[in-house]
Amino acid sequence: MTGSRLIAIVCAIFALPVLADEPPREPLQAVVDYHINQRLQSAGIVPAATLEDFAWLRRVTLDLAGRIPSQSEVAHFRSDSSDNKREVAVDRLMNSADYAYHERNFLDNLLQSEYDGDKEWRAWLLRSIREGRSWHEMFRTMMNGNDDNSDEKPALAFLKKRANDIDAMTNDASRLFFGVSVNCAQCHDHPLVDDWKQDHYFGFKSFFARTYVTKAQLLAEKPPVEVKFKTTEGEDKVAKLLFLTGAVVEEPEDKRSDEQKKADDEAIQKQIREDNAPRPPRPSFSPRRKLVDTALSGENSQLFARAMANRVWARFFARGLVHPLDQLHSENPASHPELFEWLAREFRNHNYNMRWLERGLVLSDAYARTSVWESDGEAPAAELFAVGAIRPLAPRQYAMTMLLATTNPEDFNKWQSADAWPAKRRELEDRADSWRREFELPGENFNVAVDEALLFANGDRVMNDFLRDGGDKLVGYLLKIEDADETITRAFAAVLSREPREGERSAFREFMSQREEKRVDGVRDMVWALITSPELRFNH
């Protein structure tokens, strides 16, 4: 048995908590660990060991700041001997300039990945996060924002980009905000799920059916429009305004005269065709406003809270407590029902504060487990969360990581510890942005395309941006170090935040010794091997 293996088991035994009879009431991380550990215990499973300091800091920095930590951050964290050092680190990261960028990218990828490249939308997300707006506030603005309000206008992109396909708008709103993918119910009652009927699909669609965009790119709502559909029995039905929970919204009678209706239709046609048509008035009855009011009121608000709580969970644990994420229904129970209900309820009670949720989750023991399953046999089922999650980096996160891993580490230390970091971070964000299309946005069943491997193997952009031997780059920095062993040690520290292990060190040493005559190439290719390791590609 190797030494590290021994330590892992010792840690694991040490980590086995003594469970109380009652779940704790707070904090969030204690509640998480109570429920996760309870299920592990009843399954007789000893979870994977807790991460070493450097690895935990790397994981949490990638998750909250969207980048790897600098070496000074790692060193500082290691030398801190206080009990609450992880809390301090999490709070530091959540208050750093990085947090809002990474949180923004998370929400942008979630909501608008198909409509990539809307700068004003992205700026609105960033502003909202920096100003601490809650998730339901953001939702309200996306659904009901005012085109005349320059702050709110960009949020309407969610609806505007989908305005030519109301079915896409319906289903995207349903699955992204409420975790319910209703499109199966478009043609028939859902075959597997009793909760979802055609009435739900068309009822939910009724909230969006009046939405349109004028030629001048203003979001508007028409006066009453009937949504009709044919049931599988062939019956013609007119949909009510029906929320996904079954709550019905009553609508005032349409008292317009036929003449008025005709005039309204003509005005709408004019708005759709002509740049300078009079602006559409706000309707006296807005179904989208009613949707927001209904979705956030009383028991109906469960869906909204559950959907995001589940997504944030999946962000850190690679799968939802309910999985898949858009299948929140009675036939697809949560792996930890009590925990799931608690998280959703408390998320709502905390005013849909994403930071609260995120902070608690990354402070849990469940989050801090190593992703290596060293015990005999196959790893336990993923839904037990017995072993740390392995998650591919998102495009901007990967690009940012790559940029920082290949930067002169002294520069990185300097930027990171100085007041200049926010400006530097913004500059890096722009550079990472220019790389985003080179990498796939991870979805279910992510695997790496050969295109990506070819890019790193032969792309001149990789060579120029990451492997130059200038003084500002890692390669240039390493070339100034004469001792071969030291070069290797520092390269590992810069890219992987760790020491080389035996076997690794000897292989790298041999590689370098064969290249004494062409050291520049040797150092460059050593760095290449490090940055193309899966250890950098995944948060693990």
Added chain:
Amino acid sequence: MFEAKFNKTNDWGIPGIAFAVCRHAESGKLFFGSSDFKVHEFDPSAEKPEPIAFEGDGHQSYVTTVALIGNTLISGGYDGRLIWWNTAERKAVRTQDAHAKWIRNIVVSADGKLLASVADDMTCKLWDAQTGELQQTFSDHVPITEHGYPSMLYAVAISMDGKLLASADKQGYIIVRNIESGETLATLHAPIMYTWDPRARRHSIGGIRSLAFSADGSQIAAGGIGTIGNIDHLGGNARVEVFDWKSAERLHELEDSKYKGLVERLEFHPNGKTLLTAGGDNGGFVTIYDLESKKIAHQEQAPMHVHGHVLDEWKSLYTVGHGKIAAWTIEG
């Protein structure tokens, strides 16, 4: 500047698409070629004018061009045939398998003796208009475009004095020849009208669609379409280029962005300074240019994309096209 009042006086719906028209001076009857593969007579002075189809063994595709000599009508079509018709009897008198591919246009010399035809077999042929005998074949247009696709030969013109023959193709090349000697006198180029889009859509829909000599034969006008952003549609400016063909100098480049599309028809006023153009995109236009000022002297929206026109001494005008025939008066 040419000053004229220009009014549409009437229009009539017809089935299908009329591609070309000519007019019998004495009777005022019109003859037009159509997408129903037929040639029709149409009397605009009748109380309820109706197209009357010519009978017998006619064309087997769109009839795209017609010319009239006395009471003899000559038509050409996408079936490669030239057909001579007796207009009084509305019957074919001679059929000539004239071209291997689609005949785009024919024109008759002022004296009625010569007939010129152009087709997508990329030949321009001269015929004895009376006997139908082939006199000369010019194969001097390049059949394959520089991008490797089939070219097309759309337009042909004969000068008033019957001495010059010009033809123009899809890539925008205009060749001027001496009819008697067969010698090439000039090759001009209007490359913009080709409209090849090398990047977004990799094809073209332009070409020189119309060609006309000035009365003195010194100038030649070519009509087509300008640069198109989206080549799916006829969304380019209606474009005309006028050359002094002897010096190859481009005298005028005229573009209209109000009424867009192809310039399908061109005709010089005997004064040499006024040019009538007609054509269209989904809609249509008739535009008269004053060449001295390079400005539009008069312009009217046509009730259809105009494929054919016939002028009577610059006093009246008939246009034919998509689903319609229209009558216009010119007072000036």
Added chain:
Amino acid sequence: MNQLRNIIAPVGRRRFLGSAAASSAIAANMTVLDLLQNPVMADEVKRQGKRVILLWLAGGASQFETWDPKPGRPTGGPFRPIDTNVSGIQISELLPKMAANMQDTAIIRSLNTKVADHGTGAAILETGRIPEPGVQFPDLGAICARELARADSKVPDYVSMYAATEGRRHGYSGFLGSRYAPIMLTDKMVPRNLTRLEAVSDVDHVQRNDLRRLLAQRFERGRGHSSSVTSHNDAYERVRGIMASEKLFDIEQESQAMRDKYGPTQFGQQALVARRLCEAGVPFVKVARAWWDSHGQNFETHRELCADLDHVMDALLNDLKERGLLEHTLVITLGEFGRTPNINASLGRDHFANAWSCSLSGCGIKGGTVYGKTDEDGHAVVDGEAKAGDLFATIFKALAIDWETEYHLGARPIPITDFGCSPIDAVLA
């Protein structure tokens, strides 16, 4: 046979292919012959060596000016039908070379795919079903790559060429994962990043990859629970093989006479590349020819583009046949929809998805057949209506892919053939 296959862990298939690959002479290997007693395995062997070339007529070509002429009808346009070398079948005069070469080609004249906007239409004909928000279906190329490629393939599995910018769509492997995503060629004839940079010597290129592999193997220890992680090393391990296929993209390797056969256009050159790729074992190649969207001047557009299509398709089929590849290679000619019967005022035809045509040639196809019928003016299908899913089932069956297979996305079964669809046996050999 309704074989459930878990897409997340295609272990059985991988293992089988590994053993099949180890024995180069499959048919002579007794263990493999034993495997043929097992219908699943027999299917695997049958699929091996099958290829697809998709000639994608982006923007939507007109059925009237290609496979379903309506002579003498008001909707028919100016072009005449011509007889083909198969008695009873006529096609447009714009395709004279194909008219003389119809013995290996089946025409389907009865597609009704309903949606006539480019984006959705293309998505339907790329995936064989109507798109569903929130679910990324793999396209035909990715499905074929997954079903036909060898796991240890040294060549690309799916190459997609789309040179024009209009309507350009990157192929997508959807929930099958990027392993089956296409290598895309856009502005150049050779894929990006196929050539080693001069600054890196060949030895360094190989040896630095050895270092990377060492790190990857160590990282993978105890992390086998993530197939994403193993896919990373798999992708890098395929790099050298794919780089070796660079010459496949170089038509200078072909004689001038062969290049002349395919003609001077880019479409022709890409079709020649497609043949070279298929010959080397690439299971799916798409050559997109854009842009057929003839709202204005439909007849001029088809006069221009059909000549190229006719020449290139004829050259490709002949070349494949001469090389003995046609019986293993399915050539599909398809776009996102057809064009309207109505001829608009710009002499154009607009989008039309209710009654249109495509063709299938070669592998598994009963040549010289016509399936389905439209009415005399081409407004509607009157016989043999086929949806995109029916076409896909037909393609799968022609390739000996079990058209009733299901993939799984989480707990949800997703049949590779859309619900209610089945193969058109009349065009299958």
